[in-house]
Each structure stands twice: as structure tokens, then as C-alpha cells.
Amino acid sequence: MYALVDCNNFYASCERVFNPNLQGKPVAILSNNDGCVISRSDEAKALQLPMGAPIFKWKNFCKSNNIHVLSSNYPLYGDMSSRVMNILKQFTPEVEVYSIDEAFLKLVGFTNYNLEDYGLQMRQRILKWTGIPTCVGIAPTKALSKVANKIARKFPKETKGSYVINSDESRIKALKWTKISSIWGVGRGIQKRLEAKGCKTAYDFTKLDSEWVRKTMSITVWKLQKDLQGISKIEMEAPVRKKAIATTRSFDYTYDDINYIKERISTFATICAEKLRRQQSSCHMVMVMLRSDSHKKNVEQHRGSRMVSFPYPTDSSLLISQQAVKAVEILYKKGIKYKKAGVIVTGLVPTDNYQLDLFNAEHPKHKPLMSAIDNLNKKYKDHKIRLGNQDLERTWKMKQERLSPRYTTNINDIIVVK
Numbered sequence: 351m352y353a354l355v356d357c358n359n360f361y362a363s364c365e366r367v368f369n370p371n372l373q374g375k376p377v378a379i380l381s382n383n384d385g386c387v388i389s390r391s392d393e394a395k396a397l398q399l400p401m402g403a404p405i406f407k408w409k410n411f412c413k414s415n416n417i418h419v420l421s422s423n424y425p426l427y428g429d430m431s432s433r434v435m436n437i438l439k440q441f442t443p444e445v446e447v448y449s450i451d452e453a454f455l456k457l458v459g460f461t462n463y464n465l466e467d468y469g470l471q472m473r474q475r476i477l478k479w480t481g482i483p484t485c486v487g488i489a490p491t492k493a494l495s496k497v498a499n500k501i502a503r504k505f506p507k508e509t510k511g512s513y514v515i516n517s518d519e520s521r522i523k524a525l526k527w528t529k530i531s532s533i534w535g536v537g538r539g540i541q542k543r544l545e546a547k548g549c550k551t552a553y554d555f556t557k558l559d560s561e562w563v564r565k566t567m568s569i570t571v572w573k574l575q576k577d578l579q580g581i582s583k584i585e586m587e588a589p590v591r592k593k594a595i596a597t598t599r600s601f602d603y604t605y606d607d608i609n610y611i612k613e614r615i616s617t618f619a620t621i622c623a624e625k626l627r628r629q630q631s632s633c634h635m636v637m638v639m640l641r642s643d644s645h646k647k648n649v650e651q652h653r654g655s656r657m658v659s660f661p662y663p664t665d666s667s668l669l670i671s672q673q674a675v676k677a678v679e680i681l682y683k684k685g686i687k688y689k690k691a692g693v694i695v696t697g698l699v700p701t702d703n704y705q706l707d708l709f710n711a712e713h714p715k716h717k718p719l720m721s722a723i724d725n726l727n728k729k730y731k732d733h734k735i736r737l738g739n740q741d742l743e744r745t746w747k748m749k750q751e752r753l754s755p756r757y758t759t760n761i762n763d764i765i766v767v768k
């Protein structure tokens with residue numbers, strides 16, 4: 351059996367844990383630079399505030415409906431997510447963290463357990479230890495556990511937040527209730543093709559000829575169909591090394607100052623290098639991207655990218671940042687106001703296993719230097735050690751006018767009980 355544990359309105363729920371005044375009130379969380387709505391409480395959803403709504407267009411609506419609008423507090427959300435996932439590992443050793451707010455659990459050897467009660471135990475422990483509300487769906491396959499989770503979320507009074515699909519009867523009933531557009535992994539393209547075949551519900555999809563699905567669609571869609579039929583084909587995924595690592599950000603404003611842009615690119619390149627070292631990889635290439643504000647139609651536009659190759663794989667912040675800054679000098683056009691920039695490192699190989707070059711090699715002091723910097727930053731947090739061309743005040747500059755304190759990751763923001 352598989353369980354899917356999903357945190358309800360996760361970002362909004364994290365804010366409510368440390369600010370009880372938000373309980374029962376409409377809450378909306380904004381994306382980077384306070385752009386669009388990316389998370390809503392149930393109360394905000396009931397007021398018809400749409401997902402992805404640009405806040406500058408919906409500002410008056412939020413004010414008139416007393417919706418509490420907050421900036422994204424990613425350090426807080428990341429820490430709370432880690433706490434939830436660590437609790438789930440107490441219930442089974444096989445946990446696949448699917449996203450920041452949901453995880454699959456493989457339940458092996460639970461034949462004599464009351465799985466609905468077991469799901470309630472998970473939910474109650476997470477709520478008691480973190481304050482985050484969750485829903486639990488349990489079923490014989492991963493796709494069906496997604497369906498079960500939706501039912502638990504939709505009918506909280508009847509299910510108490512935990513629902514189990516454990517018979518063919520309950521499976522069919524759940525699939526007939528699930529619309530084709532609500533199936534996990536079914537995008538708009540696949541949805542249109544299935545609707546053209548007369549599929550309105552997930553149950554209709556399971557009744558299609560499996561050979562036709564496999565030949566005319568894809569092996570992935572076929573596995574999904576089998577999973578919904580109760581035949582497990584989508585297995586638990588082990589953590590894998592990424593094939594590319596990207597750091598892209600929109601600036602708080604548009605900038606035409608090349609020195610500012612160089613500093614941002616250096617910071618982004620350093621972040622990529624740190625991520626490389628965390629997964630013990632090195633890169634062969636770095637790509638730098640610059641983009642002006644496409645929404646401003648009355649000004650000159652420019653977007654471009656440049657790829658730089660290294661003679662040997664590297665995870666050094668010094669080298670990656672140096673080449674990324676040189677790429678900016680080539681890409682930059684005077685007079686253009688840039689709104690977005692990014693760095694991508696690709697051509698990744700394991701740091702401890704790659705083809706050596708007889709005539710080119712990295713400076714031998716770089717690896718111990720990077721290791722020392724990483725250890726110091728891990729110990730003292732907030733990236734105390736940085737390159738000389740980085741902004742010493744912030745990792746990146748974002749517009750966060752409604753930011754809540756970092757209650758669990760910054761000693762100065764810890765709640766004081768009086």
C-alpha cells in the first residue's frame with residue numbers, strides 16, 4: 351500500500367502556526383518580488399481570489415475583502431517542510447519527498463493494521479508537533495493514493511482527513527467521482543485527447559484499451575492507467591542527481607547598471623556551485639541569461655544567453671563565478687534595462703569519478719578552500735563567507751514588503767514568550 355501525505359495550503363498554514371491571529375481568516379502568499387498569488391487559505395479560495403493573480407491588479411480586491419497578503423518566506427517554509435518529512439520517516443523507512451508539501455510513503459508489512467487509523471496517527475502527530483494540517487490518502491498504488499488524498503481533502507467531516515481505497519468497489523466509486531482533469535499527471539494536451547475518446551472521469555480512462563493507450567499515447571500514460579486500475583506500475587523514486595542546476599531570479603526593479611548585474615550573476619553562479627558541491631557533482635559548462643522587461647512595450651527589448659565551457663569539470667565558486675561574469679560583459683547591451691537574469695550549470699559528472707586531462711587541471715587549493723567556505727557557512731548560516739564581488743548584505747535582492755519573521759531559522763526572529 352502507498353500513502354500520500356499532503357499539507358493543506360502549506361505556505362499559508364506555516365504563517366498561521368506562528369501567527370494565530372490568521373486562523374480562520376483569508377490568507378494569500380505572494381511569489382518572488384511580491385508578484386503573483388501562489389498559495390491561498392480555504393477562506394481566500396471561497397472569496398474567489400484566483401491562483402496566480404497578479405497582486406497589483408487584485409490589491410483593492412484583497413483590501414476590500416480583508417485578505418491578509420504576505421510575501422513568501424522560503425527559509426520558514428523549507429524548515430517546516432523538513433520537520434514534516436522527518437516525522438513521516440517515523441511511520442515507514444520508505445519515504446519519497448515529492449514536493450515541499452507532500453510525500454509518498456510505501457507501507458510494507460501493514461496487512462493487519464487499520465490503515466485509516468494509521469493515517470489519522472500521521473495527521474495528528476504532524477499537527478501536534480508542527481501545527482501543520484494535512485490529509486492522508488492510502489491505496490494500493492501511487493496514483494490511487496493521490497485520488498484518495500483528494501477525497502480526504504474534499505470531505506474532511508466524513509473522512510477526518512484520512513481515506514483508504516482498499517477494495518475494488520471503493521476504487522471504482524473514487525474513480526467515477528474524479529474528473530479527467532483532476533488525474534495526477536494529466537496535462538491539458540492529454541486531457542483533450544482523452545476527452546476526444548469520450549473520457550469524462552478517471553473511471554472512463556481506466557476502461558480504454560490498454561494497448562491503444564500504450565501505442566498512441568506514451569508508456570507514462572499507460573503506467574498511469576494501470577496504476578488507476580489497481581496494478582502498481584509507478585514505483586517509489588530514489589533521489590537522483592540533477593542533470594542541470596539553475597538559479598534564475600527577477601530583479602526587484604529594472605537595472606541598466608552593469609556592475610549591479612555582474613554582482614547578481616556572481617551570486618547566482620555561487621549558489622549553483624554550492625548546489626553542485628551538495629550533490630557531489632562538477633560541471634563542464636555554465637550558461638548565463640539576461641532578459642529585459644517584456645511587459646514594457648515602449649522601451650527597447652533584449653534577451654540573450656551565452657554558454658561557456660570549462661577545460662575540465664569544476665565545482666569551484668571562483669571559476670564558475672569568474673566565467674559567468676565574463677559572459678555578462680559579452681551579453682550586456684548599454685541602455686537596456688534588465689529585469690531578469692539566470693545561471694545554469696550543466697554537463698554534470700560525479701566529482702569523484704570523471705575523465706582527467708593530462709594538461710589541464712583545477713588549482714589544487716580550490717577544493718579545500720570551497721570545503722572550508724561550505725563548513726563555515728553551514729555553521730554560521732546566512733552565507734557569512736562570500737566572494738569579493740558579491741553583495742555582502744543579501745544573497746539576492748527581492749521585493750518582500752510583506753515578509754514575516756524567520757521564526758525557526760534566525761535567532762533574532764524567535765518568538766519571545768512574556
